[in-house]
Amino acid sequence: MRRLLIATDAWHPQVNGVVRSLQHMVAAGPGLGFDTVLLTHRDFRSLPLPGYPEIRLAHATRRKVAARWDGLAPTHVHVATEGTVGYATRRHCLARGRPFTTSYHTRFPEYLAARLPVPEAWSYAWLRRFHGPACGTMVSTPSLERELAGRGFSNLMRWTRGVDTELFRPAEPGEALPAELADLPRPLFLFVGRLAVEKNVEAFLRLDLPGSRVVVGDGPDRARLEALGLGARFLGTRTGPALARIYAGADVFVFPSLTDTFGIVLLEALACGTPVAAFPVTGPLDVIGGTRGGILDPDLRAAALAALAVPREAARAEALRHTWAESARQFFGNIASAHAPEEAPAPGAAPVLGLG
Template sequence: MRLLIATDAWHPQVNGVVRSLENMAAAGAAFGFETVFLTHQDFASVPLPGYREIRLAYATKRHVARLWDDLRPTHVHISTEGTVGYATRRYCLAHCRPFTTSYHTRFPEYLSARAPVPEAWSYAWLRRFHGASNGTMVSTPSLERDLDARGFTKLMRWTRGVDTDLFQPRPTNAPEPADLAGLPRPIFLSVGRLAVEKNLEAFLRLDLPGTKVVIGDGPDRARLAAIDPGARFLGTRTGADLAALYAGADVFVFPSLTDTFGIVLLEALACGVPVAAYPVTGPLDVIGGSGAGILDHDLRAAAMAALDLPRARCRAEALSYTWAESARQFYDNIAVAHGTVPARRPALETQAEAAIHLG
């Protein structure tokens, strides 16, 4: 079986959508699937104004038709609602091809933060977009309840995972990362895209002791850096470098009010770092009553209280999230929505087994 994933979110973007799709593709063979992608790289594209790392593709149904014979998919998943996703949706509907979708991003809230677009209009469009699919994958119970209340149908659960071999607590007596060495403690860390919808301003305006450290880049960097001149902005970091910076922090602060999950929450927990966040979709589901973080509408109070949480509890909570289980849910959803049963191996039971199959 060959699964086509159509997505507007792809390299060079660094975000949770891209990481999730990469992990699903890596796991495909274990579930009887070869995975191919349709992205902005397959079309002419231009940088999104004010957000150059995001490419806006000139994708149409006719362009998708030209590529279809080479792609030869037996199953289709549309990951995003951008031009690539919309063109693929139009082609599938015109040719009576079933497909699934996923709901990664609260675009109505994002748009309302950037422009005077009523959320009701955006949700009506998204409801129509996803309503044509055989199933819409959502990452958390609270998001599923919210979308169900807004009239979305055929919702399917697809959780996320974390590489607990890469993201680990700092070994005893290991030196601090050079970027953190000598900074006043405690270190409050935030990781994510530097854009208005991430609400990083709320973090930077907190009156906290020690040092605020921000990892990531984006169109809002200059404005955010001016809010707190004492904060350290380290730019985009990946791999072992990113993991070491997580592990060197005292508290991970997640100020977003609009993320649907927040893979960075799992990465912080896997490094033994407690989380401070608002009690909203994403943190409510990932942190909840786990004791691995503090959720409070007073973000400063949450950040200060998180300092007292045991780091071992954070690590233990992260170990319950694996990319293997995420892949099992994803491919089971694909099979159910398309009316097929994948010829897959038994579910992977441990993170070590997952690492073998996911490369």
């Protein structure tokens, strides 16, 4: 069996889309001909990122990666993130002449510019240099692929995302609302995600909407957002069945982000039969655009109110089109074809190349 090393700075205890995506790939690997091993911040000494303590900065170097390499014995390498673990692994691969793939999950140029006076053009130049030597860079959506190609990125490969439609499902007839929602006036407008400035959560909180607004998640911006006193209920982090029941109990899922590359939370909401309201930008455009699962509008309030009329069965139907099995087939197919063009793809895998 082939052995894939995934080098990632995003891993437990972080709660985000990158971690969830990689978890599903690790689980699916054996069925597609791959054993997977991980190299994460937990394999090195690390410090909390200033201002963002749930993210750890690993003291990863090429020398430290080299010391672990023979024990890991990878036949294939995927660098999932551009942090210190990913960078050190990339350097080691280049030094040894080993092919590797990368993935583009996060709009770091926009995130950095929201916090520091760093021009986006500088950050994109660094990212092009980081991903340039890879034999394939995976992106989640057609619109992101077109955007990055326009910025000079090459060897782009499609890797979509999925949702567990058994965990995330509509409420059963007569099923009671979760206790956290039971006393709130309806309709219930919900946000789920990391509470950080780049998620644009304040735009959701300031919407003039009837009923109630609910926020699920945590992050460095939580204290500031709660201090605004805009009347939303903050529930903190929820996972698993508890999170699924909150999705299913909401009337509309509001996604205010302007910078996400995909947004797995969109699929989770849809799978629970909860229609989505979002801006018409990368991520929502690819998941919701052209479907009956939600409303996209530059006026987020108008989108949220219009989404109240979207049939819940239509939202669920859209989620059923996105499976983690298909996501894994794309991921491992890309790994196989990028590392060795003459190598047959993993069983059932279908590499997805080009701008499509």
